[in-house]
Amino acid sequence: MPELAELKLTADYVNFLSEGKVFSHITKNPEHKWKEVKFNDFTIRAESRGKELKLKLDPVGGEESRDLIMTMGMGGNFQWADKDTQIKHTHLFFHTPGNEHLAFVDIRRFGKWKWGNWNESRGPDPTTEYEDFRVNVIRNLGKVSFNKPIYEMLMDQRYFNGIGNYLRAEILYRIPGANPFLSAREFIVNHGDRLFELCKDIPLHVYEIGGGTIKDWENPFGGKSNISDFMKCYGNPDMLRLSDRGGRTFWYDPKWKLETVFV
DNA sequence: TGTTTATGCCGAC
DNA sequence: TCGGCCTAAACAC
Numbered sequence: 373m374p375e376l377a378e379l380k381l382t383a384d385y386v387n388f389l390s391e392g393k394v395f396s397h398i399t400k401n402p403e404h405k406w407k408e409v410k411f412n413d414f415t416i417r418a419e420s421r422g423k424e425l426k427l428k429l430d431p432v433g434g435e436e437s438r439d440l441i442m443t444m445g446m447g448g449n450f451q452w453a454d455k456d457t458q459i460k461h462t463h464l465f466f467h468t469p470g471n472e473h474l475a476f477v478d479i480r481r482f483g484k485w486k487w488g489n490w491n492e493s494r495g496p497d498p499t500t501e502y503e504d505f506r507v508n509v510i511r512n513l514g515k516v517s518f519n520k521p522i523y524e525m526l527m528d529q530r531y532f533n534g535i536g537n538y539l540r541a542e543i544l545y546r547i548p549g550a551n552p553f554l555s556a557r558e559f560i561v562n563h564g565d566r567l568f569e570l571c572k573d574i575p576l577h578v579y580e581i582g583g584g585t586i587k588d589w590e591n592p593f594g595g596k597s598n599i600s601d602f603m604k605c606y607g608n609p610d611m612l613r614l615s616d617r618g619g620r621t622f623w624y625d626p627k628w629k630l631e632t633v634f635v
Numbered sequence: 636t637g638t639t640t641a642t643g644c645c646g647a648c
Numbered sequence: 649t650c651g652g653c654c655t656a657a658a659c660a661c
Binding site: 374375378423443444445446447480482483484527529536537538539583584606618620621 | 640641642643644645
């Protein structure tokens with residue numbers, strides 16, 4: 373479930389499933405490591421920020437609410453299930469007093485959760501905190517980490533919270549006059565305004581069309597998305613690709629082929 | 636049957 | 649900065 377648009381959809385879907393319901397307690401899949409979560413008799417409201425999800429658990433008794441901060445890893449998602457149709461790889465069960473539960477399902481177990489608030493080391497959300505997002509990048513342009521090429525920088529969650537592997541490819545592809553192998557600093561000095569816009573508009577657009585349906589991810593609300601019309605670069609056999617320093621595949625326009633000599 | 640690949644972090648060196 | 653954390657599907661042979 374992955375990048376900014378899908379996190380937003382996940383928040384919507386959790387809210388849709390949880391609307392008007394009171395949950396009795398939480399259990400964790402005992403076969404799996406990671407932390408227990410204890411909480412009783414509460415409602416749930418979800419919100420996303422970049423690639424994080426916040427579940428605000430509000431006790432019906434009137435005590436203080438607590439926030440469970442989650443990440444979805446490569447494929448985490450929420451589903452509604454009951455005792456008879458338990459879903460494989462469910463890690464957290466938010467039980468209702470009946471036999472039903474909200475299930476956090478994550479095949480690869482890369483998703484995580486903790487009590488608290490948004491991870492301070494992640495930057496502002498480019499869609500909901502646009503000005504903060506821009507300023508955070510611009511104010512830090514002098515830092516050494518902006519020496520690395522822009523195609524790697526877009527994966528840096530301190531500045532581009534919510535951008536991931538398919539979004540970076542689609543964003544850079546839509547600035548056709550700009551070399552994705554330029555240093556992040558030089559790229560932003562010359563094309564910053566367009567880049568910032570796209571970091572907001574592209575995820576919002578994908579959100580509108582129901583998320584990037586790749587591999588495990590499906591729009592929880594169902595329905596067909598036109599993601600194949602949107603996905604111009606990522607996964608396109610006509611594009612070039614390389615393995616970046618994080619071992620992730622970067623997809624790019626073949627016209628920049630010669631530029632990779634300097635990578 | 637074996638290898639590669641996948642929307643992402645994390646932490647040990 | 650590199651390997652580790654995980655499972656499953658798509659390929660390769």
